[in-house]
Amino acid sequence: MYTAENIHALNELTRKWMQIESLPNAVELAAADIESLRTVLRFHEYQYYVADNPLISDFEFDGLYKLLERTEKAHPDLITPVSPTQRVGNSLNQNFVTVPHLVPMLSLENSYNKADLLDWDRRVQEIAHQPNIEYTLEPKFDGAGISLVYENDVLVRALTRGDGVEGEDITTNIKQIHSIPLTAPFSKYGIQLIEIRGEVIMTKQAFALYNEKLAEQGLSPMANPRNAAAGSLRMKDPKEVAKRNLQAFLYHVSYYTKLPYATETASALLNTHAGMLQLLWECGLHSPVKERKIVKGIDAVVQQVEAFEHLRDELPYEIDGMVIKVNNLALQETLGMTSHHPRWAIAYKFKARQATTVLQSVEFQVGRTGAVTPVAKLNPVAIGGVTVSSISIHNEDYIKEKDLKIGDTVLIERAGDVIPQIVKSMPELRTGHEKAIHFPKHCPVCHSPLFKEEGEAVWRCVNIECKAQVLERIIHFVSKDAMDIKSLGEANIRRFYELGLLKDIPGIYRLDFAAIAQLDGFGKKSVENLQNAIEASKKQPLHRLIYALGIRFVGETTAKTLANAVTHLLDLAKMSNEELQQLEDIGVKVAGSIQHFFSNAQNLAMLNELKSYGLQFNNEKRTQTHNGNLQGQTFLFTGTLTKFKRSEAESMVEQRGGIIVGSVSSKLNYLVVGEDAGSKLEKAKKINTIKIIDENEFLSLLQQ
Ligand SMILES: NC(=O)c1ccc[n+]([C@@H]2O[C@H](COP(=O)([O-])OP(=O)(O)OC[C@H]3O[C@@H](n4cnc5c(N)ncnc54)[C@H](O)[C@@H]3O)[C@@H](O)[C@H]2O)c1
Numbered sequence: 091m092y093t094a095e096n097i098h099a100l101n102e103l104t105r106k107w108m109q110i111e112s113l114p115n116a117v118e119l120a121a122a123d124i125e126s127l128r129t130v131l132r133f134h135e136y137q138y139y140v141a142d143n144p145l146i147s148d149f150e151f152d153g154l155y156k157l158l159e160r161t162e163k164a165h166p167d168l169i170t171p172v173s174p175t176q177r178v179g180n181s182l183n184q185n186f187v188t189v190p191h192l193v194p195m196l197s198l199e200n201s202y203n204k205a206d207l208l209d210w211d212r213r214v215q216e217i218a219h220q221p222n223i224e225y226t227l228e229p230k231f232d233g234a235g236i237s238l239v240y241e242n243d244v245l246v247r248a249l250t251r252g253d254g255v256e257g258e259d260i261t262t263n264i265k266q267i268h269s270i271p272l273t274a275p276f277s278k279y280g281i282q283l284i285e286i287r288g289e290v291i292m293t294k295q296a297f298a299l300y301n302e303k304l305a306e307q308g309l310s311p312m313a314n315p316r317n318a319a320a321g322s323l324r325m326k327d328p329k330e331v332a333k334r335n336l337q338a339f340l341y342h343v344s345y346y347t348k349l350p351y352a353t354e355t356a357s358a359l360l361n362t363h364a365g366m367l368q369l370l371w372e373c374g375l376h377s378p379v380k381e382r383k384i385v386k387g388i389d390a391v392v393q394q395v396e397a398f399e400h401l402r403d404e405l406p407y408e409i410d411g412m413v414i415k416v417n418n419l420a421l422q423e424t425l426g427m428t429s430h431h432p433r434w435a436i437a438y439k440f441k442a443r444q445a446t447t448v449l450q451s452v453e454f455q456v457g458r459t460g461a462v463t464p465v466a467k468l469n470p471v472a473i474g475g476v477t478v479s480s481i482s483i484h485n486e487d488y489i490k491e492k493d494l495k496i497g498d499t500v501l502i503e504r505a506g507d508v509i510p511q512i513v514k515s516m517p518e519l520r521t522g523h524e525k526a527i528h529f530p531k532h533c534p535v536c537h538s539p540l541f542k543e544e545g546e547a548v549w550r551c552v553n554i555e556c557k558a559q560v561l562e563r564i565i566h567f568v569s570k571d572a573m574d575i576k577s578l579g580e581a582n583i584r585r586f587y588e589l590g591l592l593k594d595i596p597g598i599y600r601l602d603f604a605a606i607a608q609l610d611g612f613g614k615k616s617v618e619n620l621q622n623a624i625e626a627s628k629k630q631p632l633h634r635l636i637y638a639l640g641i642r643f644v645g646e647t648t649a650k651t652l653a654n655a656v657t658h659l660l661d662l663a664k665m666s667n668e669e670l671q672q673l674e675d676i677g678v679k680v681a682g683s684i685q686h687f688f689s690n691a692q693n694l695a696m697l698n699e700l701k702s703y704g705l706q707f708n709n710e711k712r713t714q715t716h717n718g719n720l721q722g723q724t725f726l727f728t729g730t731l732t733k734f735k736r737s738e739a740e741s742m743v744e745q746r747g748g749i750i751v752g753s754v755s756s757k758l759n760y761l762v763v764g765e766d767a768g769s770k771l772e773k774a775k776k777i778n779t780i781k782i783i784d785e786n787e788f789l790s791l792l793q794q
Pocket residue numbers: 134135137138139144145146147148149151152179196197198200228229230231232234235236251288289341342413437
């Protein structure tokens with residue numbers, strides 16, 4: 091569609107309009123410039139919707155789109171039916187059958203500031219001929235839009251948004267999502283056929299787990315939950331979809347027909363948007379009834395969106411803004427829609443979390459397991475208030491997959507507390523001066539040759555004495571989530587190592603404090619602190635020690651599982667591969683790595699030395715709670731607990747000898763269900779050995 095030359099020219103035009111758009115005083119273009127801006131927008135729409143390959147961030151695109159809107163408003167005579175403002179985007183995929191929506195699935199008008207909201211409210215008031223409009227606010231869920239049709243209480247069809255007029259039929263895939271019921275009692279409300287809109291999302295937790303699994307298989311991580319969710323919908327194998335643990339929020343009824351015998355007043359819920367959400371909820375659909383707010387007047391709206399932006403990172407799922415809707419459905423009808431969006435709703439977008447920048451160079455770092463990780467150095471760029479200047483690019487396959495070169499323009503994303511990721515490179519924008527990234531053949535630290543195991547993406551330095559690895563192992567050992575020896579930070583470890591004062595992990599417990607006291611910057615007090623902190627670490631519970639050892643694939647969760655499974659650390663050395671695999675979430679790969687660790691003579695010598703210094707090798711909980719009434723029973727909590735915090739409930743179980751597990755499986759004894767329990771409950775119902783109990787039953791179980 092576009093030649094390389096076109097792309098370069100359009101990229102330059104884009105940068106020009108972006109600059110103009112970012113000027114402090116909103117400018118409008120001269121009539122003659124409109125067509126050029128439209129060409130730029132059409133190009134980016136094509137890249138985004140058709141080629142699935144955006145070259146600017148959404149924030150940048152929205153800015154250009156607004157510039158066009160403003161200009162068209164000033165010159166209404168120049169609006170043409172083919173202007174980008176006159177339609178919804180196009181993203182149809184040939185692999186699925188397409189089916190028309192009952193009502194077109196439009197876009198939303200976007201706003202980024204208070205002034206835009208006030209402006210919109212003024213327009214609503216004008217058309218409504220009334221002040222103080224009642225609005226609802228909902229999170230703008232950051233996933234993939236879907237449309238569902240229930241007919242005679244049965245889910246008959248699920249579509250993607252597609253081009254807004256027609257969507258792809260993804261019914262089979264959607265049926266894998268547990269928060270979408272296959273049947274729902276709409277007939278109780280006199281409804282025969284109903285079309286519902288919503289968003290399929292992946293929670294932050296499911297996303298993290300999914301990425302962990304990808305990493306275990308040596309595959310590259312996904313950049314964000316949205317891509318992971320959207321990608322799932324169009325997968326060919328529904329079983330794969332089921333594995334991704336997707337969820338859905340249903341937030342809009344776009345159409346319904348009444349049963350012939352239904353009276354006009356079948357339900358008062360049918361009069362407002364909030365009522366509709368309630369109706370969906372009562373029919374068993376996951377609508378945002380708890381999340382939504384109803385307010386009067388735009389000032390209250392502004393207050394609420396600000397409050398929500400602060401909450402953003404605490405939510406279990408990603409949202410990229412809020413959607414504000416007119417609550418009264420009759421008024422919605424009066425307001426109607428443009429060809430692009432309904433006039434009764436507007437999205438308020440939060441601060442952007444994506445940006446484009448240039449990849450300047452690549453450094454290679456050696457980790458504690460010898461894995462060599464390439465780290466890209468970037469032109470510093472601010473995203474969501476933080477400046478990002480370097481970013482892990484994981485491994486050689488990742489570099490190939492993302493097609494990264496030094497000098498490339500890249501799109502990066504920083505979502506909440508997730509480590510920033512490169513979403514993509516933009517080979518279209520290359521000038522020919524970019525350089526390939528060459529992976530080293532030798533360890534950048536100890537210079538021994540690097541090896542790559544069959545089926546793995548990672549190159550490793552296998553020299554066990556490699557300085558980088560030794561240092562990283564010690565740094566990991568003392569880190570916050572491991573032995574947490576705060577006074578012995580990374581800088582001290584490096585310094586002591588260089589001076590020959592610290593060579594390995596057990597060396598921490600035979601540090602020569604007299605020698606340290608002689609060093610610059612170490613007073614009596616700081617040496618004492620260091621000594622105390624090291625001494626205190628001997629009391630750290632077993633699971634921290636296991637995690638601190640840095641066994642490959644053994645993260646904090648697995649370390650807890652292992653600690654719970656034994657009474658003494660060295661019991662792990664005696665467990666067979668099969669026994670290890672019986673444990674929660676331990677598969678063949680993790681079990682192999684644990685066995686590998688415990689069969690290494692050097693590791694065993696290290697453990698024996700640590701033991702001789704008095705570190706906690708016993709599972710204290712097990713020895714103390716040998717007679718606990720929940721001894722050996724496994725528990726999992728789901729939903730919102732109302733009587734206690736989840737962490738409290740978990741420690742009550744552990745104090746009585748019970749074990750907390752991470753997921754529903756046949757190894758689970760009790761599922762404790764709070765409010766709004768979701769997929770875990772559904773899954774547990776299918777395994778009849780699991781006892782499903784509520785909070786009260788849980789309490790009486792504790793007291794037995
Ligand atoms: N980067 C680029 O080059 C480029 C090009 C074209 C478009 N885009 C981006 O695509 C976006 C336009 O896409 P869009 O039309 O899907 O708009 P949108 O994503 O801004 O908003 C509309 C969507 O929000 C979702 N949504 C989530 N929660 C909702 C709720 N509670 N109520 C209603 N809807 C809710 C729905 O799926 C709906 O379709 C723009 O933000 C633009 O930045 C980017």
